[in-house]
Amino acid sequence: MNLSNLTIKEAHKGLLKKDFSALDLCKDYLKRAKEKNKDIFAFLTVNEDLAVSQAKRVDEKISQGEKLNSLAGVPCAIKDNILLSGIKCTAASKILENYIAPYDATVVKKLKEKDAVILGKTNLDEFAMGASTENSAFGPTKNPNDEERVPGGSSGGSAAAVAADMAIFALGSDTGGSIRQPASFCGVVGLKPTYGTVSRYGLIAFASSLDQIGPITKTVEDARTVFEAISGKDKMDSTSVDFPEEKSSSQKIKIGVPKEYFVKGIDLAVEKATKEAIKKYEKMGFEIEEVSLPHTDYALLAYYLINPSEASANLARYDGIKYGLSENKIGDLLDVYLKTRGKGFGDEVRRRIMLGTYALSSGYYEAYYLRAQKVRTKVIEDFKKAFSKVDVLFTPTSPVLPFKIGEKVEDPLSMYLMDVYTISVNLAGLPALSIPVGKIGKLPVGLQIIGKPFEESKILDVAQAFYGDIY
Amino acid sequence: MISKEEVKHIAKLARLGLSEKEIEKFQKELSSILDYIEKLKEVDISEVEATSHPLFVENVMRADEPYQGEDGKKLVSQSPEKKDNFIKVKSIFK
Numbered sequence: 364m365n366l367s368n369l370t371i372k373e374a375h376k377g378l379l380k381k382d383f384s385a386l387d388l389c390k391d392y393l394k395r396a397k398e399k400n401k402d403i404f405a406f407l408t409v410n411e412d413l414a415v416s417q418a419k420r421v422d423e424k425i426s427q428g429e430k431l432n433s434l435a436g437v438p439c440a441i442k443d444n445i446l447l448s449g450i451k452c453t454a455a456s457k458i459l460e461n462y463i464a465p466y467d468a469t470v471v472k473k474l475k476e477k478d479a480v481i482l483g484k485t486n487l488d489e490f491a492m493g494a495s496t497e498n499s500a501f502g503p504t505k506n507p508n509d510e511e512r513v514p515g516g517s518s519g520g521s522a523a524a525v526a527a528d529m530a531i532f533a534l535g536s537d538t539g540g541s542i543r544q545p546a547s548f549c550g551v552v553g554l555k556p557t558y559g560t561v562s563r564y565g566l567i568a569f570a571s572s573l574d575q576i577g578p579i580t581k582t583v584e585d586a587r588t589v590f591e592a593i594s595g596k597d598k599m600d601s602t603s604v605d606f607p608e609e610k611s612s613s614q615k616i617k618i619g620v621p622k623e624y625f626v627k628g629i630d631l632a633v634e635k636a637t638k639e640a641i642k643k644y645e646k647m648g649f650e651i652e653e654v655s656l657p658h659t660d661y662a663l664l665a666y667y668l669i670n671p672s673e674a675s676a677n678l679a680r681y682d683g684i685k686y687g688l689s690e691n692k693i694g695d696l697l698d699v700y701l702k703t704r705g706k707g708f709g710d711e712v713r714r715r716i717m718l719g720t721y722a723l724s725s726g727y728y729e730a731y732y733l734r735a736q737k738v739r740t741k742v743i744e745d746f747k748k749a750f751s752k753v754d755v756l757f758t759p760t761s762p763v764l765p766f767k768i769g770e771k772v773e774d775p776l777s778m779y780l781m782d783v784y785t786i787s788v789n790l791a792g793l794p795a796l797s798i799p800v801g802k803i804g805k806l807p808v809g810l811q812i813i814g815k816p817f818e819e820s821k822i823l824d825v826a827q828a829f830y831g832d833i834y
Numbered sequence: 835m836i837s838k839e840e841v842k843h844i845a846k847l848a849r850l851g852l853s854e855k856e857i858e859k860f861q862k863e864l865s866s867i868l869d870y871i872e873k874l875k876e877v878d879i880s881e882v883e884a885t886s887h888p889l890f891v892e893n894v895m896r897a898d899e900p901y902q903g904e905d906g907k908k909l910v911s912q913s914p915e916k917k918d919n920f921i922k923v924k925s926i927f928k
Contacts, residue, residue, distance in 0.1 A: 465908045558888050572887055601894040602887075664874045667867070675848060682849070684923055689914035696924040697849075705851030713850055717841075717860055718867060720848040731871070736884035738877050743885060776867060792888025816889055 366391045367528045371585040374437050374531055378425065385425070385436030389418035389480050392438035396482055396529040404504050405514075405524040407443045409483035410450050414438070417480045424478070433588055435478035440530035442521050443484035444491055445576065446565040447471050454567045455499035456489045458681050458688045458707030468565020469600065470534060470576050470593045477592050482530055485520030489709045490678065491541055491569045493517050494781055497772050498711045505768070508550060509805045512765040515545030521579045522549040532580045532589055536566055538573045539666055540760075540785025543797035546579055547760035547809025550799040552826075553579045554586045557816045558792030559604040561590075562597030570673035571602075573666075573789040583798060583826040590819060607817055616825060618644060619654035619753030624784055629762040636808040637759040640800040640829065644757070647828060654749040654756070659787065662742045666786040667779055668722050668735035674712075675719030681707065714775060743791045750815050755825055758784050760797040760809035784811060794819045798826045835865045 366388055369377065377383055393411055400406050421436035441447055444454045446464035448471075453459045467475065474481065488498035496504040496519025504519045506512040507527035514523040518535030522545035525533050535542040537555035546553025554577045561576045568574065578589035596605040620641060625634060645651050656662075683689035683703030690702035708716065722731035749756060763781060771778050788795045793816060797809040810829075814822035841861045845852045852860065907919060915922035 462912065465912065466904050559890070598896070604890065658877065661874060661877050664871050668871060668874075679849075683914065685921060686912035686914075691915060691924070696926055699924060700849040701851030704849050708850070713852075713856075714860070714863060716848050716850060717844055717864060721836075721840075721844050721864065721868075724844065724847060733884055734874055734877075734879060736886060737879035737882040738874060739885040739888075740882050741877060741879070743888065775863060776870060779867075790885075790888065 367395060369531055370582050371437050371531055371588050375433050378436050385418040385421035388436060389414050389438055392482055399527050399529050402505060402510060403507055403523050403527050404502055405485055405520045405529055406483045407453060407486050407501060408451055414480050414482050421478050432477040434592055436480055437531050438480045438482050440482050440485045440521055440524045440533040441471060442487055442518050442535050444487060444536060444567040445471060445534060447481060454490045455487045455501060457500045462687050469562035469597045473593050485524055485533060487520055488517035489712050491517040491536055491538055492711045492715055494544055494778055496520060498709060500709055503768055506548060506765050508807060511767055513768055515548030517541040519545045522546050522551055525551045525579050525581060532578055532585055534576060535579050536574060536576050538570050539670060539782050539789050542577045542579060543760050543785050543795060543811060546797045548765040550807030551579055551581060552583055552586045552798050554590055554796040556590060556819055557794045559602050560594045560606055562600040562603045564597055564599035568677040570670045572673060583823055587823045615650060617650045617652060617753040619652055619749050619756045621656040621756060621758060622653050623656050623659040624758040630764055632803045633759050633762060633764060633808055636801040637810060640810045641757055652753055654753060656745040656749060658741045658745050661738050662787040662790055663783050665735040665738040666790060668731050671715040671719030672722045672732050675716045678716055739790050742787055746791045755822055756813040758811045760784060760811040764803055764806045788813055792816060794822060796822055796826060798829060836861060
C-alpha cells in the first residue's frame, strides 16, 4: 500500500482498519523526509527517536483496543519557531543555532496529547521575516513543484514538507501571510485562524498583535481537524480566547470580491485562474458581489511600520546573556550586546529592527507608529463595511506565481509589496485560508477566502464546496 | 534621505553593531522604505482612534496564587555564562 500521499482522514482510517501500523507509517515518512530533504531542504531537524517512540505508543493503544484520536499516529512537522521540548529551536537564525527548547509550546502539547507523531522542525525565513524562506540562515527551501523556485514564506519548510509528502500535515505561523502564501506557492491548504483562537505560548514572538499559529494540510477537511485540535483558550497566553459558539446559518452565502485586489501588479495568469475559480462558485449558485476595501494600499504601508516596530521590541531579548549566541569574550556589557546582535542576526532581521527602532524612537513615534495604528483602524472599518454586505471575501492569495530562488533577494521593497493580499487580514485579526484552485504549468495558484472573526467553520465549508464536497 | 549619523544613532538604540559599509547600506535601504511609507500621510486620520490589538481589548485577571512553573534550572542552563543557578553578567560599573 502506498502511504506517501495519505490525508489525515485516510491515515486514521488505515490505522483503525490495521492496513498499516503507526510505526510503518512513521518509518515510511521518516525515510522519505530524510531522502527528499537533500533536495527540498524542508526540515532543519528530523527527530527520529521521538517520532518512533510516539508511533510505538500509538500502536500499543491500538493493540489494547483504546479509542484513537483522529490525529493519533499521523506524521507531522512543526515550524522551527515553535518550541518542542528537548529539541533544537532555531527560528532559522544563527543567534539561536544551538538553542534547545526547554518546554513544549501549547500547540505542541496539544498535538502530543492527541498522539500525533512529530517528525521534525521545518525551515523558515529567519524569525519568520520574509516571503520566500530564502532568509533562513541555514539555506533556502525549494518548491517541490519546481525546485528552481521558492516555496514561499515564511512557513516555506512546512508547506514544502506537506506538498512533497514528507509529512501529512504541518504547523506554520502567519504574521502577514506566512501560512497562506507558502500554501499557495506549494499547492496545499493553509489556514490562518482568527487572532487569539490558537495559543501562542511557545511561539517565538515576532509581531505580537499580528502573529497566529495555524495548520498547513493537503485537504480542507484536514485543516479543520488540525485547527480543532490546536485551538482554545490557554492560561499561558492571555491574548487567547475561547471560541464563541457558532451561530448556525442556513441562508445562502454571499461572496464578496474586493476590486482593489485586481489592479496593476497582479500576474495576469494568477488573475485569470482566480476569476475562473470565482466563476465556478457562481455556477454552483453562490451570489457574487463586487466590494471595496479602499485602504488596501495603505494597509501594506501601515503593516510595514507596525510589524518592524513590534519585532524590534520583541527581538530585544536576544542579548547574548540569557541564551543563544554570545560574543562575550572581549569588552564590556554594551560590547556583548552590539557584537552578539551584529553577528547573530541576518540582513532582513536587522533591517526590520532598524526600521522598527526608527519608527518608535523619540520624535518619530507619532509620525510613524501611531499614524500606522490609526490607519489600521481604517483597514478594519473597510472590512466591517464589506462584511455588512457579504459573508466571505475571495481574493488571490499572492499577486505572483512562485518566483526563482535569488530573483528578489536584493530588493526588499519588492518582496514587501508581494504581501499586499495577505497582510490586511492580520491587521484586522480575521480568519483566512488559501486553497489550491489551479496550476499555470507546474506552478500552483491559491485562492484566499477571508471570513468574519470566528467564522473559520464557514470559510472551511465554502472552501470544501470548491472540491465538490457537500456541506 | 536619512543621515549616516541618524543610522548610527538608531543602530546604537537597537544595540546592533554595524560596520561602516553596513551603515551605508542601511542608509540607502531605510531611506527608500521610509520614502515609500510617506504615502501614509495621504490618509485622513484626524478623527480616528489607534488600534493596538485587532479584536478585543480587555484586561485578563487571575488569582495571585503560586504554581509550579517551568524548571528554573533548565532555563538557567541555556545561559552562555553561569555560576551555580545564576546567570553571569559582565560588570556594569567601571
